[in-house]
Amino acid sequence: MPLRIERRPRPSRAMSWASPLIAAALTAAVAMILFALDGREPVSTLWIFLTTPLADLYGFGELLLKAAPLILIGVGLAIGFRAGVWNIGAEGQLVLGVIFGGWLALEFGGAGPWVMPAMLLAGGIGGALWAAVPALLRTRFNASEILTSLMLNYCAQLWLAYLVFGPWRDPAGFNFPQSAPLHPDALLPIVIENTRANIEIVIAVAAALVAWIFIERTHLGFQLRVTGAAPGAARYAGFPVRRAVWIGMLTGGFAAGVAGVGEIAGPLGQIFPTASAGYGYAAIIVAFLGRLHPAGIVPAGLLLALLAIAGDYAQMMLGMPSSIGGLFQGTLLFFLLAADVLTTWRIRRVEDAPLPATEAA
Amino acid sequence: MTDLTRRRLLQGAAAAGLAAGLSPLAARPVLAAGEKLKVGVIHMGAISDTGWEYFQAEAWRALQEEFPDQVEVTVLENITQIQDCERLFRQLSIQGHQLLFGTTFSQYASLRKLAPTLPKSHFECCAGIDAGPNLGVFEARHYEGTYLTGIAAGRMTKSNVLGWVGAFPVPQVIYSLNAFLLGARSVNPEATLKIVWVNDWVNPGKEKDAVATLVAQGADVISGSPNTPVQGLAAEEKGVWSIGSTGDFSAYVKQKQLVSFELDWSAAHIEAAKGVMAGTWEPTARWRGLGPDGFVKMTTASPELPASVADEMAKAEAAIVDGSFQIFSGPIRDNAGEMRVAEGETMAPEDVKGMTWLVEGVEGSLPKG
Structure with a gap:
């Protein structure tokens, strides 16, 4: 009895939420096969791999620290993605947050407790301004925002390198490319004592809540969703597509810029040319793993952060190469995309009766 | 060891x-x-x-x-x-x-x-x-290694132009290249040093271009602070000597690596x-630097290096190790002609660590930050 793949009459909601779980289960299976091939006991190794990073409160704090920028950027991007706006430039927008927030910290660090919130705001504005460039090019000249936003990542990176190698270099730093340490006023407060988890995780979760209400409960959010899901219908209903592009790009840019400040005012405490840890790209995976829904993006961000941290610990505890974490991230995305096929398609058994088309021929 | x-x-x-x-x-x-x-x-x-x-x-x-x-x-x-x-x-x-x-x-x-x-x-x-x-x-003290390799370079150059592929203008690189030329000039007062800045620790493409530029300007011994054999291979391709500075690449640069030291x-x-x-x-x-329990070790030398030069290097090494010779002792002028270390004086270690000027005979200036 042959099987056939056919399009579902409408995308399956159940399948849409099940596919990340299927992908996670298959990734765990691949991990266990790899461990077994390496001559290890698969189940206990996987257990060690996933739980060691969380063995103590500090480890939990590290997970929150790593997940915060992923969630924050993921939520920002998801609003754009829902509206059909493909912002691939979060990495560059994050770097602009580093530049704007960093400038404020170096210029006004020590001027008072207002510096830190002002940095977050400045970073967000910097990121949004950077995202405004592809938004303008798209709405004015219909240039693909995928390409323009991606290319601006490299420009942002070079701009930051110029600043840190040049005017911002620490005079006491033996000419090494790094700024002077930021003033304590310019650092984010720690939310769990004796860990490095700072207020950014609170901001990220709050952003997820706000985004949820905005997307699901407001008229503007509804317009964005319709624009993304059915552009023709949106135009027919008179929803301005340009406005969707602007809102989508600017929210993504703002969130990424805030996350950039979170790095220099958080775990780094200094501005380095490599201030970004690739969160702008990883957050794209987080957004899709979380089904472009704030409630999904929070656990997705935690999962990706866990895999990244676990990869480093695998080197330490299991003597495996650190790239194992990246490998599992890639495997997860691969299975997610594969399982997503079943959201819009389904597999059906076909009766043995000859097909009418062949008969006619 | x-x-x-x-x-x-x-x-x-x-x-x-x-x-x-x-x-x-x-x-x-x-x-x-x-x-x-x-x-x-x-x-x-x-x-x-x-x-x-x-x-x-x-x-x-x-x-x-x-x-x-x-x-x-x-x-x-x-x-x-x-x-x-x-x-x-x-x-x-x-x-x-x-x-x-x-x-x-x-x-x-x-x-x-x-x-x-x-x-x-x-x-x-x-x-x-x-x-x-x-x-x-x-x-x-990288500069103790570069001083000795500079002696070899000063003796072997025919054009009296040496080349340096600069990673970053940090003191560690500046004192290394200064000592390289001081070593060369100790045996060949005519020697000069040209620099090309790459602004990267590892960047094979730019390093290769830098070597080509230096050779085009007449340099016939190339040094720097390479992390890979790419500079040595590029020099070999052009038929000029290279120095295995902080890395012995003789396994890759088979013909034209003159001398080398490692960390x-x-x-x-x-x-x-x-x-x-x-x-x-x-x-x-x-x-x-050099010496027992030191962090700088002289490694291989090309068979074409004359025994007399190897001997000069060994003597200088012994003098550095027993403390009878200080590399940054005066008179040393910078390349703008200003006297930086007076006759009879020796630079303090802190000053060496923060060095931001080029010795006389180095052509060019530091990139402005």
Whole structure:
């Protein structure tokens, strides 16, 4: 009895939420096969791999620290993605947050407790301004925002390198490319004592809540969703597509810029040319793993952060190469995309009766 | 490591053991009988077959060889994000590693914060600026190696133009290239040095272009601070000499590598481990060049290097090691003609570490930051 793949009459909601779980289960299976091939006991190794990073409160704090920028950027991007706006430039927008927030910290660090919130705001504005460039090019000249936003990542990176190698270099730093340490006023407060988890995780979760209400409960959010899901219908209903592009790009840019400040005012405490840890790209995976829904993006961000941290610990505890974490991230995305096929398609058994088309021929 | 150093180290270990036995209050061994010293190393880059991280790895390998039954080493590589290194050092400490090594300057700021908060472990950072609470640092006097290779370059150049592929204009690079020309001029006062700045530690494309530019300007001996054989290979292609400066690439650059020196951090690791085992470890700043237990080792020389030149290098090396000769002793003028070190004076180590001027005979200027 042959099987056939056919399009579902409408995308399956159940399948849409099940596919990340299927992908996670298959990734765990691949991990266990790899461990077994390496001559290890698969189940206990996987257990060690996933739980060691969380063995103590500090480890939990590290997970929150790593997940915060992923969630924050993921939520920002998801609003754009829902509206059909493909912002691939979060990495560059994050770097602009580093530049704007960093400038404020170096210029006004020590001027008072207002510096830190002002940095977050400045970073967000910097990121949004950077995202405004592809938004303008798209709405004015219909240039693909995928390409323009991606290319601006490299420009942002070079701009930051110029600043840190040049005017911002620490005079006491033996000419090494790094700024002077930021003033304590310019650092984010720690939310769990004796860990490095700072207020950014609170901001990220709050952003997820706000985004949820905005997307699901407001008229503007509804317009964005319709624009993304059915552009023709949106135009027919008179929803301005340009406005969707602007809102989508600017929210993504703002969130990424805030996350950039979170790095220099958080775990780094200094501005380095490599201030970004690739969160702008990883957050794209987080957004899709979380089904472009704030409630999904929070656990997705935690999962990706866990895999990244676990990869480093695998080197330490299991003597495996650190790239194992990246490998599992890639495997997860691969299975997610594969399982997503079943959201819009389904597999059906076909009766043995000859097909009418062949008969006619 | 030569037999001489090994013997010295064993003697040192015996002395330390004796001291511990005689005055149990002065030293407090941290290891119980039969317990192993757990050492952790975090490499920022990948340990490859040559270059900076490779020499770092050679050091803990030497440590394992020195104490096969007493030391256990945990190694992490490719921890490129500074955000991650603090967590991993802390984790290694919690797991009971009593001695932890960072391999690059980039980790120094994190370690400076972290070391005082983890008193059960002791920390050492290569290329760190200065020792701090519970944090020792060690760095090589690269310039002693470049001075000796400069002697060879000064003797072998026909055009009297030497070339330097500059990574970054940091003091470590500036004092290296200055000493290179001082070495060359000690045997050939006509020698000059041209620099091309690449602004990268590893960038094969730009390094290759830099070598071509230098050769086009008449340079016939090329040096720099290469992490890969690419500069040497590019020089060989152009038919000019190259120097294996902080890396012996003779396995790749088969014809035209003139002389080479390497960085050997074995003594840094072994001494720190011994100190921790004996309970006598103190955070210190170790800045060493040539000589026994030093961090700079002369390695191979081309068979085409005349014996007379090798002899000159050996004499200079002996004088540097026994302290009868100081490289940065006057008179030294900078390349704008200003007297920087007067006759009879010697630069203080802090001034060498912060050097931001080029010696007379270097053509060009430092890129403005």
